[in-house]
Amino acid sequence: MARPAAAGGRQLARARRPVRDRARRAPAPDSRLRGGAVSGSEHIVLEDVSKFYGEVLGVNRIDLELAPGITALVGPNGSGKTTLMNLVTGLVRPTEGRIDVLGLGPERPEELFRAVGYCTQYDTFPRGIRGLDFVRLYLRLHGYAARDAERLARAAIERVGMTDAAGRRVGGYSKGMKQRIKLAQAIAHEPRVLVLDEPLNGLDPLARAETLELFRAFAAEGRHVVISSHILHEVDDxxxxxxxxxxGYVVAEGAVAGVREELAEERPLQVLVRCDRPARLAARAFADDHVVEARVDPDGRGLAVRTRDAEGFYRMLSGLAAAGEIEIEAVLPADDDVQSVYQYLIGAVAPGSA
Known part of the structure; x- marks a missing residue:
C-alpha cells in the first residue's frame, strides 16, 4: 500500500537501496493476488515490483494501489515513468513482484490489452497511413469486425476533434494533431484503463483544454486515467x-496543488510560446501581475514567459487565440525550471540513501 502524503503533498518516502540479489524474493503475496488476479477488483495494484533491463534499473520496489480516477506520474526523463506504464499495460513483465490491473495479471495478456488503452509519447505510424486507417487498424488488431472498427474509429476521431483531418496522411499532421490521433487510437475500444505517456506535449491551448476535459469525462465514468508528465503544473488542476x-523509485505521493502553491513565489513556472506575434503576446502578458518576465526569442517566433499563475496564463492564451489576435504554434515547458522544481521536491532523497 502506498504511503499517504502529508498536507501540501510534500511527504517524501525515503528511497530504498536497489535490490539485485536474485535470491532475495518478494514476500509471499496475499492469497487474493495468487495468479495475478483479484476477482472483480477495480484497482491497479503493484506489490513490491522491480524491473531491470539486464543490469540497468527501470523501477525498484514499487508499492502502489490506484483507485479509479486520474493519477499522474511525475518525474524527469529517465525517472521510470515509462517503465511503470509499460508494466501496467502488460508490455513488459516485472523482474520481481506482482501486478494486478482490474483483476488481470500479465499472464492474461489478451484480456489485459482489451482492458487498457495506451498512448505512447513516441510517434510510431506506418508510412503513408491516414488518420482513420490508423485508428481502424488498432481496432481490427483488438478483434473487431470491419464494420464495428469503422464505426468505433470514426466515433473516437470525432471525440478528439479530428474528423476533418481523418482522411489525411498522418505524416502531414502537426505534432498536436499526431498526439490527438494517438489518443483516438487509445480510447477507440472504450478501455477501462487509459494510460497516456506525456499526452499534452505539443498541444495548443484550445486542444489542451479539450483534451483535459476528455480525461475528466473518462474519470467521471469510473475509469482509470494514468498520465505521465515531467511538468508539475500540467497535473496541478x-x-x-x-x-x-x-x-526508479516512488519518492512522494499526494495532491500537487499544495506543492505548486507553496513553490510559486520562489520558483515561477517558465513557458515557451511559439506564435506569430510574440511582441503582442508580451505586451498582453505584462498586463497580468502574475507574469514576472517575458522575453522574445532571437528568431522572433517565440516568447519565453515566467509566471506565478500557470492556469491564469493559459486562460489568457486561450482568449487571445480564440479572438484571433495571435496564432499559436506550440506551448512548451522550459525544462530547466521544471527540473529545479523537481529537485526541490526530492531534496536529498535519492536511491542509495539509507
Missing part, C-alpha cells in the same frame, strides 16, 4: 493523485 518518481 487535473489529477486526484500524483506519484512522484525519481531514479
Amino acid at each position: 487535473l489529477a486526484a493523485r500524483v506519484v512522484l518518481v525519481h531514479g
Whole structure:
C-alpha cells in the first residue's frame, strides 16, 4: 500500500537501496493476488515490483494501489515513468513482484490489452497511413469486425476533434494533431484503463483544454486515467493523485496543488510560446501581475514567459487565440525550471540513501 502524503503533498518516502540479489524474493503475496488476479477488483495494484533491463534499473520496489480516477506520474526523463506504464499495460513483465490491473495479471495478456488503452509519447505510424486507417487498424488488431472498427474509429476521431483531418496522411499532421490521433487510437475500444505517456506535449491551448476535459469525462465514468508528465503544473488542476518518481523509485505521493502553491513565489513556472506575434503576446502578458518576465526569442517566433499563475496564463492564451489576435504554434515547458522544481521536491532523497 502506498504511503499517504502529508498536507501540501510534500511527504517524501525515503528511497530504498536497489535490490539485485536474485535470491532475495518478494514476500509471499496475499492469497487474493495468487495468479495475478483479484476477482472483480477495480484497482491497479503493484506489490513490491522491480524491473531491470539486464543490469540497468527501470523501477525498484514499487508499492502502489490506484483507485479509479486520474493519477499522474511525475518525474524527469529517465525517472521510470515509462517503465511503470509499460508494466501496467502488460508490455513488459516485472523482474520481481506482482501486478494486478482490474483483476488481470500479465499472464492474461489478451484480456489485459482489451482492458487498457495506451498512448505512447513516441510517434510510431506506418508510412503513408491516414488518420482513420490508423485508428481502424488498432481496432481490427483488438478483434473487431470491419464494420464495428469503422464505426468505433470514426466515433473516437470525432471525440478528439479530428474528423476533418481523418482522411489525411498522418505524416502531414502537426505534432498536436499526431498526439490527438494517438489518443483516438487509445480510447477507440472504450478501455477501462487509459494510460497516456506525456499526452499534452505539443498541444495548443484550445486542444489542451479539450483534451483535459476528455480525461475528466473518462474519470467521471469510473475509469482509470494514468498520465505521465515531467511538468508539475500540467497535473496541478487535473489529477486526484500524483506519484512522484525519481531514479526508479516512488519518492512522494499526494495532491500537487499544495506543492505548486507553496513553490510559486520562489520558483515561477517558465513557458515557451511559439506564435506569430510574440511582441503582442508580451505586451498582453505584462498586463497580468502574475507574469514576472517575458522575453522574445532571437528568431522572433517565440516568447519565453515566467509566471506565478500557470492556469491564469493559459486562460489568457486561450482568449487571445480564440479572438484571433495571435496564432499559436506550440506551448512548451522550459525544462530547466521544471527540473529545479523537481529537485526541490526530492531534496536529498535519492536511491542509495539509507
